[in-house]
Amino acid sequence: MESVAFVRSVNIGTATPTEFSEPGVTGIDKRSVAGPVEVSAPVQGSGLAGDAICDLRNHGGPEQAVYAYAWEDLARWAAELGRALRPGEFGENLTTEGLDVNGAVIGERWLVGETLLLEVSVPRIPCRTFAGWLDERGWVKRFTQRALPGAYLRVLRDGAVCAGDAVRVVHRPSHGLDVATTFRALTGEPELLHRLVDVAELPVATRERAARRLADRRAVS
Numbered sequence: 593m594e595s596v597a598f599v600r601s602v603n604i605g606t607a608t609p610t611e612f613s614e615p616g617v618t619g620i621d622k623r624s625v626a627g628p629v630e631v632s633a634p635v636q637g638s639g640l641a642g643d644a645i646c647d648l649r650n651h652g653g654p655e656q657a658v659y660a661y662a663w664e665d666l667a668r669w670a671a672e673l674g675r676a677l678r679p680g681e682f683g684e685n686l687t688t689e690g691l692d693v694n695g696a697v698i699g700e701r702w703l704v705g706e707t708l709l710l711e712v713s714v715p716r717i718p719c720r721t722f723a724g725w726l727d728e729r730g731w732v733k734r735f736t737q738r739a740l741p742g743a744y745l746r747v748l749r750d751g752a753v754c755a756g757d758a759v760r761v762v763h764r765p766s767h768g769l770d771v772a773t774t775f776r777a778l779t780g781e782p783e784l785l786h787r788l789v790d791v792a793e794l795p796v797a798t799r800e801r802a803a804r805r806l807a808d809r810r811a812v813s
Contacts, residue, residue, distance in 0.1 A: 596690060596758060597688060597689065597690035597691035597758065597759040597760070597761075598688070598689055598690060598756060598757060598758050598759055599686050599687070599688060599689075599704065599753060599754070599755055599756065599757045599759060600663045600679060600687045600688060600689040600755060601624045601663075601679030601680065601686075601687040601755050602624065602625055602627050602629050602640075602685065602686060602753050602754060602755055603622035603623060603624055603625070603679055603680030603684060603685055603686070603687065604622055604623065604625055604629065604638075604640055604642050604643035604644075604685065605618075605619035605620060605621055605622040605623070605643055605644050605680075605683070606619060606621075606644050607619055607644040607646050608621055610721065610724060610725070611724070612720050612721045612723070612724025612725065613646060613647055613720070613721040613724075614647060614649075615646045615647055617644075617646045618646050618647070618721050618725065619638075619643065619644030619645055619646050619683075620683040620721055620722065620725045621680075621683075621725065622643070622680035622683055622684065622685065623680055624678075624679050624680060624755070625642075626754075626755075627752070627753060627754035627755060628752035628753065628754045629641055629642065629643075629752060629753055629754070630750070630751075630752050631657075631658065631708055631747055631750060631751055631752065631753055632747055632750040633654055633657060633746065633747040633748075633750070634652060634653060634654065634657050634747075635653070635654070636648050636652055636653050637652040637653070638652050638657065638658075638685070639657030639658045639685075639747045640658065640685050640753075643685060647721065650719065654746060654747075655713045655714060655744065655746060655795040655797075656713070656714070656744040657744070657745060657746055657747045658685050658686060658710060658744070658745040658746075658747065659683065659684045659685050659686070659716060659742060659743070659744055659745075660684060660685065660686040660687075660688055660693050660710075660742055660743050660744075660745060661682050661684035661686075661687060661688070661693060661742035662687075662688050662689070662691060662692070662693040662694070662742070663679070663687050663688065663689045664689070665693070665694070665740045665742070666679070666681065666682065666687065668740070669740075673728060681726075682722075682726075682742065683722065683725070684742060686704075686753070688759060690759075691759055691761075693742055693743050693771065694715075694739070694740050694741065694742070694743070694770070694771045694772040694775075695770050695771070695772065696712045696743055696761075696770060696771050697712065697764050697765050697767070697768060697769060697770050697771075698712055698713070698714070698765070698767075698769050698770070698771065698774060698791055698793045698794055699711060699712060699763075699764075699765040699767075699791070699792075699793025700712045700761060700763065700764045700765065701748065701761070701762050701763040701764075702745070702759050702760065702761060702762070703759070703760045703762045704751065704753055704757050704758075704759050705751060705752070705753060705754070705757035705758065706751075707749065707750075707751030707752070708747075708749065708750070708751030708752065708753055708757075709747075709748040709749035709751070709762075710745040710746065710747060710748065711745060711746045711748050711793070712743050712744075712745055712771060712793075713743075713744050713745055713746050713793070713794070713795060714743075714744050714774065714794060714795055714798055715741040715742070715743060715744070715771045715772070715774050715775035715778070716741045716742050716743070716744060716775075717741070717775070717778065717779070718731070718732045718735045718736060718741075719732075720732075722735075736779045736780060737780070739772050739775055739776050739779075740772070741771065741772070741775040742771075743771045765793060767791055767793075769787055769788065769791050769794075773787065774788060774794070774798075777802065778798070778801070778802070782805060782806075782809060785802045785805050785806045785809075786802075786806060788802035789802050789803050789806065
């Protein structure tokens with residue numbers, strides 16, 4: 593019998609002081625809420641009502657409106673790190689269960705509940721704030737090597753989300769470029785960059801960055 597994917601937890605953050613972010617505050621410490629939480633396409637900041645995004649230069653906005661991370665991957669990290677990790681610990685808005693988030697294809701669309709429609713846009717790239725928050729030695733390098741980044745999503749149709757809502761994949765592009773491969777191309781495996789440049793579902797800035805890096809590599813080869 594096919595397993596049913598669902599939202600295990602909906603998580604939102606409030607602005608708290610930090611020494612690891614340029615603005616001096618961060619919303620990375622996200623906590624489970626009962627919901628329902630309204631979700632809409634933001635001009636900037638988070639797509640979830642009440643969720644704080646403090647570093648607006650690097651986070652949030654239409655291409656990073658919602659961040660999803662799989663409960664199964666959190667459990668893998670908890671075992672590896674030898675510490676408990678709760679939903680929202682990685683700063684994710686949606687902790688999913690039964691869904692291969694890192695195997696999701698760029699441009700894949702998820703119907704969450706009955707109304708909310710999300711589209712996979714780009715992987716999460718680890719930053720200094722994430723490393724400082726988790727307080728694990730060499731965290732950015734370790735997270736990068738494991739290539740379990742989770743996915744940012746666009747909001748295609750507004751809606752509300754609650755824990756327990758089903759997640760259905762209603763569209764999957766044929767190009768086959770998934771979240772994990774995109775992450776690896778942008779971090780430690782530049783030989784994969786050529787796979788990014790023609791994927792229209794990636795953000796323009798991501799495709800342009802991949803094209804520049806490809807050109808630089810060719811110039812020195």
